[in-house]
Amino acid sequence: MEWAQNCSLELLPLVQAGRPLPVLVPSAQGAQGHLCPLVVTGVRTGSPVSDAEKPKMLTRKIKLWDINAHITCRLCSGYLIDATTVTECLHTFCRSCLVKYLEENNTCPTCRIVIHQSHPLQYIGHDRTMQDIVYKLVPGLQEAEMRKQREFYHKLGMEVPGDIKGETGSAKQHSDPHRNGETKADESSHTEAAEEKQEEDSDYHRSDEQVSICLECNSSKLRGLKRKWIRCSAQATVLHLKKFIAKKLNLSSFNELDILCNEEILGKDHTLKFVVVTRWRFKKAPLLLHYRPKMDLL
Secondary structure, three states: OHHHHHHHHHHHHHHHHOOOOOOEEOOHHHHOOOOOOOEEOOOOOOOOOOOOOOOOOOOOOOOHHHHHHHHEOOOOOOEOOOEEEEOOOOOEEEHHHHHHHHOOOOEOOOOOOEOOOOOHHHHEEEOHHHHHHHHHHOOOHHHHHHHHHHHHHHHOOOOOOHHHHHHHHHHHHHHOOOHHHOOOOOHHHHHHHHHHHHHHHOOOOOOOOEEEEEEEEOOOOOOOOOOOEEEEEOOOEHHHHHHHHHHHOOOOOHHHEEEEEOOEEOOOOOEHHHHHHHHHOOOOOOEEEEEEEOOOOO
């Protein structure tokens, strides 16, 4: 108890002065399992800890296998693709895996907590942070996923969306600088890639895959849109549509709206591409969506 009080008295001036706190290092006796105080270095004089006194900060390498449990989907046992998190328990899965599971269940696949009795899909959301982490940790995963998507579009004879075209072109050149025997960096290619990137950023997603939509009102409490036919990027979300409708109808908040497809409420983070694939499927364009005042679900 006495040593703790002494440490507090010596550390207090450092805290008040806004100076960095010293490092606490276990004593030799403490390392053997005996109860003893921690040795505080560099507090007697109040000066910064010298390099000789600082413990060596070692970089620890962690195998990917050790963290696989945190970046893989429990349903397909693969790395997370289009990571989607359950808002009730914060467990994360691949979006396609989770949606297929929730078509017949209303509980979390991991902890079995009830997500929602009747509309579980409204309580899941895209986890961009987790997806970015997975792509950065697993080498080549993002490039492989983009390649599979391009092959899928080619197989169906469909045009590859611009966002998928541009994702891997520059990455492939960067990862294989010695292709065709070249040993020098191609500065012109990097310049062109930068210019193309700048053009893509300013085209407002016009080069993306486009979705034609018909927005119908199915409530007498709201008026219909003057122009109910719109065309926008497949990467746009239901939340974007809510904001668009709220602005056109002069509503105080976009949260006052529900958007439905086939009489099923859509989650705010669902992309239009996801809605077309999972709800509209093989029906012809345009995608028919209905909006109404928000209803509280019990």
